[in-house]
Structures are given as structure tokens and as C-alpha cells.
Amino acid sequence: MAELSAESGMPVATIKYYLREGLLHPGERTSPNQARYGDEHVQRLKLIRALLDVGGLSVATVGGVLAAIDAGEPTNEVLGVTQRALVGGATDVDEEARAWALDLLEKLTAAHGWKFAPEHPAAPGLITTLCTIRALGHPALLDRIQDYAMLADRIAEVDLDTLAAHPSLDRIVEAAVVGTVLGDRLFAGLRRLAQAAESGRRYPDGLG
Amino acid sequence: MAELSAESGMPVATIKYYLREGLLHPGERTSPNQARYGDEHVQRLKLIRALLDVGGLSVATVGGVLAAIDAGEPTNEVLGVTQRALVGGATDVDEEARAWALDLLEKLTAAHGWKFAPEHPAAPGLITTLCTIRALGHPALLDRIQDYAMLADRIAEVDLDTLAAHPSLDRIVEAAVVGTVLGDRLFAGLRRLAQAAESGRRYPDGLG
Numbered sequence: 001m002a003e004l005s006a007e008s009g010m011p012v013a014t015i016k017y018y019l020r021e022g023l024l025h026p027g028e029r030t031s032p033n034q035a036r037y038g039d040e041h042v043q044r045l046k047l048i049r050a051l052l053d054v055g056g057l058s059v060a061t062v063g064g065v066l067a068a069i070d071a072g073e074p075t076n077e078v079l080g081v082t083q084r085a086l087v088g089g090a091t092d093v094d095e096e097a098r099a100w101a102l103d104l105l106e107k108l109t110a111a112h113g114w115k116f117a118p119e120h121p122a123a124p125g126l127i128t129t130l131c132t133i134r135a136l137g138h139p140a141l142l143d144r145i146q147d148y149a150m151l152a153d154r155i156a157e158v159d160l161d162t163l164a165a166h167p168s169l170d171r172i173v174e175a176a177v178v179g180t181v182l183g184d185r186l187f188a189g190l191r192r193l194a195q196a197a198e199s200g201r202r203y204p205d206g207l208g
Numbered sequence: 209m210a211e212l213s214a215e216s217g218m219p220v221a222t223i224k225y226y227l228r229e230g231l232l233h234p235g236e237r238t239s240p241n242q243a244r245y246g247d248e249h250v251q252r253l254k255l256i257r258a259l260l261d262v263g264g265l266s267v268a269t270v271g272g273v274l275a276a277i278d279a280g281e282p283t284n285e286v287l288g289v290t291q292r293a294l295v296g297g298a299t300d301v302d303e304e305a306r307a308w309a310l311d312l313l314e315k316l317t318a319a320h321g322w323k324f325a326p327e328h329p330a331a332p333g334l335i336t337t338l339c340t341i342r343a344l345g346h347p348a349l350l351d352r353i354q355d356y357a358m359l360a361d362r363i364a365e366v367d368l369d370t371l372a373a374h375p376s377l378d379r380i381v382e383a384a385v386v387g388t389v390l391g392d393r394l395f396a397g398l399r400r401l402a403q404a405a406e407s408g409r410r411y412p413d414g415l416g
Contacts, residue, residue: 050340076414083400086396126397129262129393135254136251140371148366154362155402161352178344178349185333189333191364197320206282
């Protein structure tokens with residue numbers, strides 16, 4: 001345990017907490033108060049910290065994602081758990097607003113050759129986001145949703161390319177989770193830099 | 209207060225909490241235990257809930273963003289507070305990794321005509337994300353960073369268009385915050401739908 005702590009740079013108390021929460025597999029017990037930990041434990045600790053600290057997922061969500069990976073569930077099932085956490089859940093949306101959002105999503109997905117079903121793990125979060133944007137009075141964001149969807153298509157091509165190019169395809173489910181969670185963070189950061197550059201071009205004296 | 213609760217659909221206890229935390233301005237006092245609330249309070253409550261529930265920001269971060277708006281700080285300052293929350297902070301990254309990430313970001317931003325400084329509010333989160341992706345062994349994501357940056361440029365153009373098209377330009381700072389926070393959520397949701405469609409095209413029998 002002390003060696004695992006030194007190797008991973010994480011305090012023993014933190015590692016014990018992940019063990020208790022079931023995020024980290026127990027080591028191979030070699031005596032009543034000793035256990036052997038291997039490279040897979042170090043890698044798992046890195047993954048846990050990436051999903052918690054960089055991805056911003058909760059301990060409970062990370063536990064659910066890792067349990068689904070360990071159970072050998074199909075990649076799409078594991079991604080579903082991850083996606084629900086990333087896109088958020090449904091908050092109170094009234095029936096009229098929900099119907100409007102579903103109609104908008106159905107038209108959008110038909111135009112892009114996407115399959116959309118209200119059961120898609122991203123659906124509740126998307127419906128809530130669309131209704132919130134409308135309720136706050138930001139129609140301009142919604143007017144350009146076709147452009148955003150077209151760019152989402154372009155980025156999804158790159159996303160799937162990076163997945164296919166992953167060096168260890170036996171761990172494709174882990175790669176898909178990392179690509180999804182850290183891919184969102186990475187793109188959000190690049191979008192910030194690009195927005196700053198575009199804003200500087202359009203408003204050389206600042207936005208006001 | 210009871211009317212504000214009915215109008216906004218939020219419990220009185222929640223509204224009182226936002227008042228105590230300084231997120232919501234006090235109403236105009238009309239008697240020792242009565243105050244008048246207006247449309248601006250209803251709109252502010254919507255904005256608070258959007259940033260908390262849909263944006264996933266903490267109460268402290270929302271407080272900081274709203275205080276900066278209320279203080280009339282320049283839009284770029286307010287966006288800086290928002291961006292730090294969205295892209296995340298810096299976690300432990302060793303010097304070698306930080307230097308590698310800074311070098312990568314400097315080359316990337318030079319190629320895209322972006323101005324990059326380590327002081328940019330998005331920088332600590334980007335550096336952490338890049339180092340985490342590298343430490344986890346996902347080089348494919350990094351190999352395609354030029355493609356992601358190019359698509360970030362395209363999306364930033366649409367983002368700035370929607371800001372310019374906003375109906376109430378006197379509230380451009382609020383629009384910029386909402387566009388940033390909800391724009392990230394919206395695009396993450398669309399990316400999920402596009403990924404599902406692209407994955408279905410490439411792997412008709414599932415990802416495994």
C-alpha cells in the first residue's frame with residue numbers, strides 16, 4: 001500500500017477510500033496485513049483521478065462507470081452511464097416545453113441522419129438545456145443549432161478516428177470513456193482559446 | 209416572496225437561500241416583513257438555476273460570476289471567472305509535463321493565430337487535461353489536436369455570431385455567460401448524438 005501510494009503519488013487514506021467505495025480492486029493478499037498491487041492498480045488510480053478531477057464526475061458516477069467496465073458490459077452501455085453524467089439529467093420541464101424540444105431534436109436529427117430516441121442517454125440533458133436556453137431568452141443560440149450540429153458531425157468523425165487509432169484496442173471501452181470525458185474538457189478549453197481570438201478580431205477594444 | 213415563488217416555481221426556502229448567499233438582490237422593502245420583487249428577480253432566478261442545474265457550476269462560482277456582472281466588470285473579466293469554472297483548475301502536474309503542455313499549446317496557438325498566454329483563464333485546465341490524457345496513454349487524442357483546434361475555430365465563429373445577434377445587447381455580459389455555459393452543454397449533447405450516429409455507421413454490430 002505504501003509503495004502504491006509512492007508510485008501513484010496519492011495519499012494512503014485516499015487509496016483506502018477508493019478501495020472502500022469499490023472504485024479500486026483489492027490487491028492480492030500476501031499476509032493478514034499485506035497485499036500486492038500491480039501496474040493495473042496504478043493505471044486504475046490514474047483513471048479514477050482523471051474522471052474525478054479533470055472530468056468533474058462524482059465518486060458515485062465514477063463507481064458506476066468502472067463497475068460497468070469491470071462487469072464487461074458492452075461499450076455502448078458503459079458510455080450510456082458516462083453520457084448521462086456529462087450531459088446532465090432532466091430537471092423540471094413542463095410538457096409544452098418538452099414537446100417543443102423533442103420536435104426540434106427530431107427535425108434536427110432527421111436532417112443529419114442521426115437516430116434520435118427520447119431514450120438516448122444524452123436526451124434528458126439536451127432537452128433540459130434547450131428548454132433552459134429558450135426560457136432565458138437566447139433565441140440566437142437556437143437559431144444556429146444546425147451549424148452546431150454540422151460541426152458536431154465533423155468532431156464525431158475525429159472522435160471515432162482517435163478511438164480506432166488507440167494503441168490498446170483490448171481496452172477500447174476505457175478509451176471510449178476517457179475520450180468522451182477528457183475529449184469534452186479538451187474541446188471546451190480549445191473553444192475558449194478560439195472564442196478569445198475571434199472576440200479579439202471582432203471587438204479589438206473589448207466586448208464592453 | 210410567496211408571489212415570486214409562485215411565478216418562478218421555486219420554493220420560498222430556496223429563494224431565501226439565494227438571498228442569504230447574495231445571488232439574488234433583495235426586493236424593495238414595503239413594510240417590515242414585506243418586499244416587492246419584479247421581473248428582474250424572476251429572470252435572475254432563472255439564470256441562477258440555469259448556471260447551477262444545467263451548467264453544473266457551484267453556488268460559490270455562480271456567486272462570483274453574478275457579483276462580477278453586478279459590479280459592471282468588463283465582459284472579458286466576467287467570462288474569465290466563468291471559464292475558470294468550466295475548464296477546471298490546475299491539479300498537480302510536474303514541471304516536465306507542464307513544460308510539454310505549454311510547448312504544445314504555444315505551437316498550436318501560433319498555427320491558429322490565437323494569442324495564448326499561461327495567464328489565460330482556460331490555460332490551467334487545458335494544461336491539466338493535456339497532461340492527464342498523456343499520462344493515461346491516449347496519444348491518438350493528442351495526435352488529432354490540430355483537427356480539434358480547427359473545429360474550435362469554426363464553432364467560435366458561430367458562438368460570436370449568436371452573441372452579436374442577441375436581442376438585448378445591453379445585457380451582452382449575461383448573454384456571454386449563458387452562451388458559454390449552456391453553449392458547452394448544448395454542444396456536448398449534440399456531440400453525443402453525432403458520435404452515436406458515426407459509431408453506428410462504423411460499427412453496425414456495436415463497439416464490442
